Amino acid sequence: MERILEIENISLQFGGVKALDGVTYHINKGEIFSLIGPNGAGKTSMLNCISGLYQPTGGSIRYKGQEIINMKPYNRTNLGMARAFQNIALFAHMSVLDNLKLGRHSLMNAGIFSGGLYVGKGSKEEIAHREKVEEVIEFLELQDIRHTPVGTLSYGLQKRVEVGRALALNPELILLDEPMAGMNNAEKDMMSRFILDMHEVMGTTVVLIEHDLGVVMSLSDHIAVLDFGKLIGFGPPKEIQQNPEVIRAYIGEETVI
Amino acid sequence: MRNIFVRESGNYKTSYVDDMKLFGTTGEKVKIALIIGLVLLVPVFATNYWVGLLTLCVISSIGAIGLNILTGFTGQISIGVGAFLGVGGYTSAIITSTMGLSFWISLPLAGLITAIVGGIFGLPALRLKGLYLAIATLAAQVVILFIISRWTSVTGGTAGMVLSRPSIGSFTFSSNISYYYLSVVILLITVLYATNLLRTRVGRAFLAVRDRDIAAQIMGINLFRYKVLAFAVSSFFVGIAGALLGHYTMIVSPELYSTTVSIEYLAMILIGGLGSVLGSILGAVFITLLPVGLGTFVDMVVVYFPDLYSLLSAFKEFAFGLVIILFLIFEPGGLAHIWLNIKKYFKLWPFSY
Secondary structure, eight states: OOEEEEEEEEEEEETTEEEEEEEEEEEETTOEEEEEOSTTSSHHHHHHHHHTSSOOSEEEEEETTEEOTTSOHHHHHHTTEEEEOSSOOOOTTSBHHHHHHHHTGGGOOOOHHHHHHOSTHHHHHHHHHHHHHHHHHHHTTOGGGTTSBGGGSOHHHHHHHHHHHHHTTOOSEEEEESTTTTOOHHHHHHHHHHHHHHHHTSOOEEEEEOSOHHHHHHHOSEEEEEETTEEEEEEOHHHHHHOHHHHHHHHOOOOOO | OOOTTOOSTTOOOOSHHHHTOSSOSHHHHHHHHHHHHHHHHHHHHSOHHHHHHHHHHHHHHHHHHHHHIIIIISOOOOSOHHHHHHHHHHHHHIIIIISOOOHHHHHHHHHHHHHHHHHHHTGGGGTOOHHHHHHHHHHHHHHHHHHHHHOHHHHOGGGOEEOOOOEETTEEOOSHHHHHHHHHHHHHHHHHHHHHHHTSHHHHHHHHHHHOHHHHHHTTOOHHHHHHHHHHHHHHHHHHHHHHHHHHHTEEOGGGGSHHHHHHHHHHHHHHOTTOHHHHHHHHHHHHHHHHHHHHHHHHHHHHOGGGHHHHHHHHHHHHHHHHHHHHHHOTTHHHHHHHHHHHHHHHTTSOO
């Protein structure tokens, strides 16, 4: 199996706090990979290291064999890595369409001249990318709200636009930070379907952070479990379910009175 | 009669090209043609004095659009506009008066050089945000004015420099009316360029930098590059406005580009509406005409209450400040937002929702 992302011995320290401590795992190309763990385990810190918002104190992150640990976040996007944030980070004043177009920023070329003139190259590019964006809109069923400012949408729809913005890049690797947080079961079903579709139809490698273990166990090919910055389990769902360390982290130790 | 505010009704777009047109419907085309026609017809009816005032409005609009690109769209506060106007004015003065080149070469060069200077003073924007950046740009204001007033051999020091009106062949833009038309044409180009820029890739990136810089980075936006770019594009237009203003008043001197001018320009985009091209124009017209309107009002009242003259002249300054405060409290969206509300009201009329 070809590995798309290799995380080796990653450590992240904030003063005296070790947010991540020697974490090693890898993600195969074309799989759905889940990162789970109790609150404060370091899941989002891990994603921040992968997308470049945090600089790890030590270790190595390789994307398709290429070391990216010192790469700026905006350059990692060019590699085909997209991310959806946990606490919605959409641009509230812009329409759904513009938010999705922003997702394609690194695929477009228009500068201050061709964009400002909007004749020839500039408009052709806008229209070509509009077509691509419309594919995402259709995929995520956002047709009726494409011109609505994102700030006025409901939470569930905003979450979907957030995922759509990451998807608009046509990424090879998509990082989804709790795409289902705060959703009801019907909305979770819908989002799960979208994740399966982007995995099966588009062939995207999905990295998922999620608290709903039912969803995680049924979707994932591999799971990594973090607890207090340490990797306590890594493997297919079946193995993780049996792992005593994981059970202890989630349920707690049996106390004998 | 059909409601003139509902021009989109019944107009279905069948291609993305149609959907993305700036003026998609016949109604919109007629409207924009009417507005441009009205603007071009004004000198026929207005007195020379008013044409002069409107020329100032038009030139300020160009500068205000420039500042709005930086402050309204990209969210980088700048108190250095006054000095950047000065850079534009002095560049054009040096190129035309000292070097003897044509206005048509000096105008774009004034924009370009101001863009470079603006870009350089935009470098701190990578590390500084909000008020800290505002103070850093205030430094630009002070440094540039210091250079202008001390570099006597080039800028003429505090005495300033004299400029001439531009000309094509034997025709000189010496009358107020001809200069008004020149400024309007440049404003129209500016508006078209700004509108297009802001709805394409670079403009979206500017908005992204303003709203959420961390998410913007993940979208593949190089924050540093786009912040400096915003400073440069913005300063380009401010420089053009500076050069136009210089050739209009035919004099440039350091005291014309003080901090007060910077604050006035900030007031224009605040009152007009941050992040709106239309708002920049409305705000520029409002701020330019406000002192004139207040002056006329005071003159009218003084006839009846001659004793209050000194009090009423102080009232002008007071009213200027009061208007800005009232706008900030009651309509933070500015004049552009008021106009939107009016349109919305009539769209739904006679129903309120």
